[in-house]
Amino acid sequence: MIEIHSHILPGIDDGAQSKDESLEMAIHAVEQGITDIIATPHHGDGTFETPPNIVRRNVEALNEWYSRHSLPIKVHAGQEIRIHADLLDEWEKQQLLTLAGSRYILIELPPSHVPSYLNDMIHELRVRGLVPVIAHPERNKEAIASPSLMSSWIEQGALCQLTSHSLTGYFGRKIQKLSLQLCKSSMIHFVSSDAHHNQQRNFALEAAFRIIERSIGKDVVGRYIEYGARLLQNEEIVIDSPGKVRRKLFW
Numbered sequence: 614m615i616e617i618h619s620h621i622l623p624g625i626d627d628g629a630q631s632k633d634e635s636l637e638m639a640i641h642a643v644e645q646g647i648t649d650i651i652a653t654p655h656h657g658d659g660t661f662e663t664p665p666n667i668v669r670r671n672v673e674a675l676n677e678w679y680s681r682h683s684l685p686i687k688v689h690a691g692q693e694i695r696i697h698a699d700l701l702d703e704w705e706k707q708q709l710l711t712l713a714g715s716r717y718i719l720i721e722l723p724p725s726h727v728p729s730y731l732n733d734m735i736h737e738l739r740v741r742g743l744v745p746v747i748a749h750p751e752r753n754k755e756a757i758a759s760p761s762l763m764s765s766w767i768e769q770g771a772l773c774q775l776t777s778h779s780l781t782g783y784f785g786r787k788i789q790k791l792s793l794q795l796c797k798s799s800m801i802h803f804v805s806s807d808a809h810h811n812q813q814r815n816f817a818l819e820a821a822f823r824i825i826e827r828s829i830g831k832d833v834v835g836r837y838i839e840y841g842a843r844l845l846q847n848e849e850i851v852i853d854s855p856g857k858v859r860r861k862l863f864w
């Protein structure tokens with residue numbers, strides 16, 4: 614299984630704080646059947662800046678650290694990029710990383726609102742041959758209130774990544790119900806742990822997939838696993854049209 618969103622690089626954002634903590638996280642990931650982890654430290658969120666050269670250097674060091682412990686897992690470079698008006702300039706200046714060098718780029722929205730220029734930004738990224746993956750839209754206040762917003766992003770060419778802990782109930786019952794509904798409505802294309810440490814916000818793909826399998830079906834889990842693998846190989850991902858989410862179901 615491929616994990617596309619994690620904060621496993623030690624000491625560069627609010628994720629793992631030491632090599633040992635990162636090792637513990639990776640051991641837990643291997644136990645769940647995860648073979649590849651894309652490290653996506655926060656970038657441009659007002660607190661953390663993680664330039665590509667620093668991310669690449671840390672990824673290399675972490676892979677060496679894991680092989681020294683004979684851990685069968687590979688870490689790849691990426692960033693979780695907070696959306697901002699200068700994002701395209703940063704891309705032109707090669708200050709941004711895609712996910713594992715693919716065409717897929719992880720974009721984080723502010724939790725409180727959806728920037729008015731988001732649809733234009735998605736379009737501009739697509740024009741540049743990139744596929745934006747919107748990180749955990751189920752935790753954005755405006756998207757929660759109007760899930761149809763997500764359909765417009767998907768129609769524009771973006772994909773959406775749900776956090777496994779939203780499905781397990783870590784963020785509350787409402788977000789859990791919404792998350793399942795989003796999965797049912799083909800609004801989600803990746804499920805990822807967004808792991809920060811080895812306590813509550815650890816790698817939890819196995820738990821999330823168990824919930825999806827029980828509530829929706831095995832084929833949906835298979836689809837998420839396949840899309841993760843396709844992303845890592847930089848292959849095209851052909852998606853179903855998003856359905857409708859009835860807001861009253863969860864409010």
Ligand SMILES: [Fe+2]
Pocket residue numbers: 618619620693807
């Ligand atoms: Fe994250």
